[in-house]
Amino acid sequence: MDTIKQITSIPLFQGLSQEYLQDLSAIVIEQVVKRGQGIFSEGDEGKGFYVAISGRVKIFKLSLEGKEQILHIFGPGEPFGEVPVFAGSPYPANAEALEKTHVFYFPREAFVDLIRKTPSLALNMLAVLSHRLHRFTALVEDLSLKEVPGRLAAYLFYLSDKQKGNDDLALEITKVQLSSLLGTIPETLSRILSKMTKEGIIATDIHGRIRIVDRKTLEKLAQGEIRLSKSSF
Amino acid sequence: MDTIKQITSIPLFQGLSQEYLQDLSAIVIEQVVKRGQGIFSEGDEGKGFYVAISGRVKIFKLSLEGKEQILHIFGPGEPFGEVPVFAGSPYPANAEALEKTHVFYFPREAFVDLIRKTPSLALNMLAVLSHRLHRFTALVEDLSLKEVPGRLAAYLFYLSDKQKGNDDLALEITKVQLSSLLGTIPETLSRILSKMTKEGIIATDIHGRIRIVDRKTLEKLAQGEIRLSKSSF
DNA sequence: CGTCGACTTGAGTTAACTCAAATCATGTGG
DNA sequence: CCACATGATTTGAGTTAACTCAAGTCGACG
Secondary structure, eight states: OOHHHHHHTOGGGTTOOHHHHHHHHHHOEEEEEOTTOEEEOTTOOOOEEEEEEESOEEEEEEOTTOOEEEEEEEOTTOEEOOHHHHHOSOOSSEEEESSSEEEEEEEHHHHHHHHHHOHHHHHHHHHHHHHHHHHHHHHHHHHHHSOHHHHHHHHHHHHHHHTTTOSEEOOOSOHHHHHHHTTSOHHHHHHHHHHHHHTTSEEEOGGGOEEESOHHHHHHHHHTSOOOOSOOO | OOHHHHHHTOGGGTTOOHHHHHHHHHHOEEEEEOTTOEEEOTTOOOOEEEEEEESOEEEEEEOTTOOEEEEEEEOTTOEEOOHHHHHOSOOSSEEEESSSEEEEEEEHHHHHHHHHHOHHHHHHHHHHHHHHHHHHHHHHHHHHHSOHHHHHHHHHHHHHHHTTTOSEEOOOSOHHHHHHHTTSOHHHHHHHHHHHHHTTSEEEOGGGOEEESOHHHHHHHHHTSOOOOSOOO
16 A cells, blocks of 8 residues: 555644655554554553554553553544653553554654654644643543533533534444443443433434434533433333 | 743753753743632633742642542643643643742743754653653543542552652642542541551651551552451441 | 631442343354 | 354442531641
8 A cells, every 4th residue: 555645644744745754654664453452551661653544443541350441542543652752651551453453653763853853743743742631631520520421421522523513423432432431331321321311311223323312401411510310210 | 030040940941052041031921829829721722831930830620519620730840731832722721829839931932933943842842741641641540440549549659759769758738639639529538548547557647747657558559459448447 | 816728527328330130233153 | 044152231239439418626827
């Protein structure tokens, strides 16, 4: 495949001259990972970072008891694993493919050299990390200050925004994965989805599709202004 | 009052030439904030970022009901509020002085120009943001995968490391603030501290000083390997 | 010495968890 | 094309860590 063309389409590398794109294609290492296969583990020494080209990757933490907290799910064009490149520390979390995924791997040294020569690349990377920090503040806020129904509501709005503001949403991930992303467990998620359905806030179609029925109430839930009623018999 | 000297001592600006340090001192704006005074609020448009020179600043989120989650506490030499500079978005959280604090404010435009000219500054800033991301992954892990005693234990180790590995720790912040940093409430923190004391894991001296008595058990708590016993009469 | 915030302790409630058991969905080998 | 295996999802029953509410006590400062 045309590696340069693929690199050119990565948002992180927007605005780079042809010459530097060439440099990048010279240092990149292509890699294919199967569904369920790990890409790196927490504590591994980070010698470079990745960009997803196709497929999807989850970044996650594990507790001793095996509970998982998903930090991000990255798709085509999104970089991940950059922290060790600039902080000089090991990877702070684990990465695993959710499906068959193509990734580009950029070794640290060559990439840092390129950043030194290319202010716009440095600024692009600063923007990427800043966005990531922004998302983390939202995640911490959700985990610490919202209850699970509120987190779910917020996630549904995130999905709706991503899918051009539509009310009819494709979940894109399993409910097991969603529960891990929301910092809860499948049983709790299932109960809350059915409660929201009974209260007429959402409707669950087949195949995990969800339709937002009462956007106003869902909004109040996401803001923590209201709660689901205790028992909805 | 020697602004240049103070700027030179900021880790973020290590390795900059005298000329660029001059440039920085030309754009910097000094500011003094009193204890309890806000520096910026979530949603404010970010026209620049700050570096604490003396004193301490907390970065935090608030829920509608008024519960607070502290994200960071920054002291002398540490930059904060950088996200809007590179992401072009508003501040994602609130900042307030914990005590009388001197800060330097660097307006966005001039600083970005300087970054464009100075690769080492760009790399320094990338390192700062990467460290921040690292800390956030740990915070998310704590909030989602650990119980409060585990978070407290982890915090005590963090303090011990910061205070040259000593066993006798100065809390530096009130327990109200600590509870907000750990994602809990003062009552819960108080109960857990007294439980740890009864079990001989720590000893609480006067003035909120805490001494680590049983480092091994505390370590297991932080790792989630063990729990505090249900009731310690 | 009175006030305000920090801190503690008690009693009760609850959101979310664990454990257990079905049921449904998908896919693979025969 | 069927039968079973595996994983996803749901539902029920019970438990619990942490919360809310209430009521002090303690300590520093004006």
